[in-house]
Amino acid sequence: MHQPNFNRRDFLNTSVSAGVVAGLAQGGYFSASTQANENRKLGVALVGLGSLSTNQIAPAFQKSARCKLAAIVTGTPEKEKSWSDKYGIGRDHIYNYNSFDKLASDDSVDLVYIVLPNSMHAEYTIRAAKAGKHVLCEKPMANSAADCRDMISACQAANRKLAIGYRCQYEPHHLKCMEMSRSKELGAIKMIEAGFAFKIGDPKQWRLNKKLAGGGALMDVGVYALQACRHLTGEEPAVITAQETKTDAVKFAEVDESITWLMQFPSGVLAYCSTSYNFNGLNRFNAFTENGFVRMDPAFSYSGNRMETSKGKVEFDAPDQFANEMDAFAKCILENKPSKVSGEEGLKDLLAVEAIYKSIETRTSVKVVA
């Protein structure tokens, strides 16, 4: 019988407004009665055992109400043993990229969580769907909007669900900011500033390899700032303008180092945004409204995010974002409902990302066309 971890239970019981609880429930949290009705944990095949899987996702299974680590897919034989030892995964549930498609006959696996370099998202999402598995795919969804469409089609054709790893959509401060912005509690949004940057380390990592990463800072962390603007307004950007700079042409020979961009939304809201792989300390959004503001700083961390509005600080116990993201997707699968972080949602981000790159290339403003 499942027991939610103390932090989340405490959070759900005591510390949030009805509106946020409703938002979280919609997003996939389980009510007590749902827990009683649904005892089975869905089996997850974790694909790609890099640092995100090692440090965030594997530990998140311990906090997950509805998912368990059932299988791993790795190209590194040493990881087969260490993960097997640590998480008790039997030989029959360990795959590599050649044997990946054999997941089709692994009944312990309900869904595949893809945590690979960006350029591999499309291929492995499509192969997973063809193997009959639901897919949770890390952000950015793919290297191109075209790939996103192929992934959506493949999952539709296989009648499998597809969700993108937008963990902030399961972070209570984000949900409260979205709720306050959209309800116009502080008046309509007039402008948004959002940025996410960090100083990237190892120059040989895949994130700096265009073939593997597709792009640089924008694809990796800029999408968080982009999502914040889209979700605070509840709109898609209509016109995008952007600039790029490269101050280290060796390290960033293949991918973007720093990008700033502007977005105009249909309601007239303007957003000004930035991202970089070349400095730390920018991790925030500010929504300026008619009568005040809503902001988070830090906004996009795995934990420790802080929210403030013109009415004061707003604090929630923040549950594990990855556990909640997985649980929400499990709920969608079990109840046969669409995910709020669907493939279509990932596609919308890629359409904006492509418009940003196109604006940089053409030195003109670019209309975003769905």
Added chain:
Amino acid sequence: MHQPNFNRRDFLNTSVSAGVVAGLAQGGYFSASTQANENRKLGVALVGLGSLSTNQIAPAFQKSARCKLAAIVTGTPEKEKSWSDKYGIGRDHIYNYNSFDKLASDDSVDLVYIVLPNSMHAEYTIRAAKAGKHVLCEKPMANSAADCRDMISACQAANRKLAIGYRCQYEPHHLKCMEMSRSKELGAIKMIEAGFAFKIGDPKQWRLNKKLAGGGALMDVGVYALQACRHLTGEEPAVITAQETKTDAVKFAEVDESITWLMQFPSGVLAYCSTSYNFNGLNRFNAFTENGFVRMDPAFSYSGNRMETSKGKVEFDAPDQFANEMDAFAKCILENKPSKVSGEEGLKDLLAVEAIYKSIETRTSVKVVA
């Protein structure tokens, strides 16, 4: 014998680093020995007696070491009497816009401080120079770069000095931020975010009249954000990209309501900026550096500005910005040295402002050409 007011003396004596003191001295503060040598206060003719003159500049004369209010120019007869009563200005030193040129024979007036609607800056600067007076002109310097050039030429031809009312250049936190940024104490700047907005009141005021104001939020308060970026980097923007929105087409029928813009500087620094007449609470800059940050929030207020760096908060006693701006210009006049807030400085802002408007109009990125 002049005595500096307690706050500024205290500030100069005790509360700032040697570097800032050097910066302030350069900017126009008087050392004790200069004070002893130069006892005469320069006479100022204040042109335009709106709220800035009434609430900020007139009181600043009480704190000024080197300037006194010697004459007024106003088109409003009631103000002639109220200002005369309050500040003891004799009949012979009260002018209107028809009698303005008679300032030429008013020996009590050394310099003219122009605090008129933007579109009148060029005409009255040129007339003041022709009347043989030095000119301190409020920002924005003029409605166009062409007007700026005419103003510079007129002052050069008359051998009179010209300075623009960039009060933040006499604000110690701004000077410290500039010093830290340019010395690379926290590493080179990687990116700057800057914005200044406020919700404008009376829909009938001159600031919303294109003929009088030249432009809207950008010309009025956006220039502060622009200046911050220029002075933090010590560079001129090379390429500018911008977007505009108008959510209240009645109130802002003639001038810009909200603008966001991007700037790329020759060293590679990117800046992302914003301005608006339609919301409050945005009044800041953030310089993100290789190893930390330097920021002010609020940054552009008359008082109460706050500075913080990745090393901690930095607090100075902040002297009156207008008094120090006037004193610095008086020093330039007395010592026959150029002002750091020269007409050329105002021109540089207008070149960037024109590039921003051009980018909005053409929907392309615009190279800034001096």
